[in-house]
Amino acid sequence: MAFFRLSEWIKGYVEMEVWNDPEQELLKKMVADKVYLWDVRSSDATYTLNVLLPDLHLALELARCMRFKLRFSEKKGLPFWLVHARKRKVFLFGAAFFVVGLYMLSSFIWRVEISGTNEIEEVANALEKLNIYPGSLLYRVLEQDDVQLALLEQLPNISWVGVKIQGTSVFVRIIPKIAPAERKANHPQNIVASVPGVVATVLANNGKVSVKQGEYVTPGTVLISGELDNGQAVHADGKVQAIVWYRTELKLPLERVNDQYTGQFIRHDYLVIGNMPILLWGFAHPPYRLSHTTSVDETLHIGPVHLPLTWRISTVYEVQKVTTALPSAKAMASGLRFATSEVMRMTPDGSKVIRQNILQHKLEHGNLYMTVWSEVLQDIGKPQGMPSVKKVVS
Amino acid sequence: MKPTVRKWAQRMAEEWLEVPSTTLGASSRMVISSMNRAVIENFHELLTFSSEQMRIRVKDGIITISGHGLFIRSVVPEELVVEGAIIQIHFSVNS
Structure with missing residues (x-):
């Protein structure tokens, strides 16, 4: 076939050889009937022609009436292809599956x-x-x-x-977005002590330092003054580190009762439909006096579609109470740790415990009572507005 | 009556509007390109056909095309396309 045209391919066509027709009656009759033919070639005894499948019945009728012999050398086009494909269902299914699969996969975000x-x-x-x-x-x-x-x-x-x-x-x-630069506060203020302590270091960014290292300050003492010598009021700012003491009173039980797994467990598998769990596997009733149950839920889904079904694996562990007695040395060590975290909770970030002492401890009713003294290096500065605002000079 | 009106209209169109006469209806037309392709429009009947010679009846007579390896590229009601090495074309006018 020298040329290929879609409309012909869709309709389907045959190339046929006509025998027993020296006068070319069939060809002439078909041309007279205004049938579309192409690639008509003649050889000694026969001739071949191409005809569309819808016009083929005409050729067949003529051939039957006039006793010509037809031989189809080629059958092409969609109708033949479909008949052929019907015999290859698995292949067709595969092709369809591929197309559908490709379409489905391309409808996801990857x-x-x-x-x-x-x-x-x-x-x-x-x-x-x-x-x-x-x-x-x-x-x-x-x-x-x-x-x-x-x-x-x-x-x-x-x-x-x-x-x-x-x-x-x-x-x-x-x-x-790039955040705009924060405007610097410039209202006049002092930095005063928030807690009593001994001044360790003073780092003033602005204002006049009014305490010395080693000085004992009480809450409210001005550490960095916003009032300069020439009478100007400024926005005092800075960091004042001081040593501060804390007393912490603790009560630690020496006997502890813990739950401990014995290693025995029973597993139940549930299928949860909506809110209703259906026991599927593991029908044994746990014979434990004390138990602890953990559940792991897994929602079932097909691809991205979540089904209203949940697979629940729930495990019942046997538990026993175990009493452990803590040696008092260990209890005291943990008491110090408790005290540290307690102090850290009360002080600003960046504080540091320098020293710790156990002031007293006693054992009573199975409890350890402790008083811990902690020495902490911390920032004690606190901004405070100036009581008498004079002229603000920026 | 009708054919005369038609003829008159055709003549008017040819003379006044300068439309080529071959584009108007019944007369047949033959286009030959590079001696291996002939297109015959408005043919009436295919008389004989072989790879050496073919005869086609048109309105005014019979066209005989001789050559080697002639074949019909396509036939549609209005148009016949012949391809092959064309050696001779002979017209015999109806008497």
Whole structure:
């Protein structure tokens, strides 16, 4: 076939050889009947011609009436192909499966790429609310522009976002907002002591230092003064480290009762439909006096579609009470640790315990009573407005 | 009556509008390109056909095409396309 035309291929056509027709009656009759023919070639005893499948019945009728012999040398086109394909169901199924599979796989988001920001988690969470995450279906995703607007609304600290959905990949480019420089406070103030202590170091950024190293200060003592010698009032600022003492009273039980697993357990498998668990496996009733149960739930899903079914593996462990007695030396060590964490809770960040002493301890009713003394190096400075504001000079 | 009106209209179109007469209806037309392709429009009947010679009846007579390896590229109601090495074309006009 020298040329290929889609319309002919869809209709189907045959190339046939006509025998026993020296006068070419069949050809002439078909031309007279205005049938579309092509590639008509003649040789000594026969001739071949191509005819469309819808016109073939004419040729067949003529051949039957006039006792010509027809031989089909080629059958081409969609109708023949379909008949052929009917014999190869598995192949056809495979082809359909491939097309459907390709279509299905291309309807998922495979990749989400976020660039231009360090807070990728935050952006990813916002995207997830808009159904953009690897494994999500693409048709649930809004248009690019709508996604952009929604993202701008959800993330307050971005100034621009570009979303590009390219096939199964989503590219998100973010330009974060640059926060404006914070205005420096300049109202006049003093730095005063918040707790009693002995001054260790004074680092003043602004203002006049009014205490010396080693000086004992009480709460309210001005550490860095905002009032300068020439009468100007400034915004005093700085860091005053001082040594502060804390007394901590503790009560530690020496006997402890713990739950301990014996190693015996029974496993139950449930299928949870909605809220109703159905026991599927593990019908043994736990014969334990004390037990502890843990459950692991796994939601069943087909691809991205979550089914309302949960597989629950619940394990019942046997538990026994075990009493342990703590040696008092160990109890005291842990008492010191408790005291440290208690002090750290009360002091600002960056504080440091320098020394610790056990002032007294006694055993009573199975408990250890302790009083711990801790020496802490901490920042004691606290801003305080100046009582008499004079003229502010910036 | 009708054929005369038609003829008159045709003549008017040819003379006044300068439309080529071959584009108007019944007369047949033959286009030969590079001696291996002949297109015959408005043919009436295929008389004989072989790879050496074919005869086609048109309105005014019979066209005989001689050559080697002639074959019909395509036939549609209005048009017949012959391809092959064309050596001679002979027209015999109806008497």
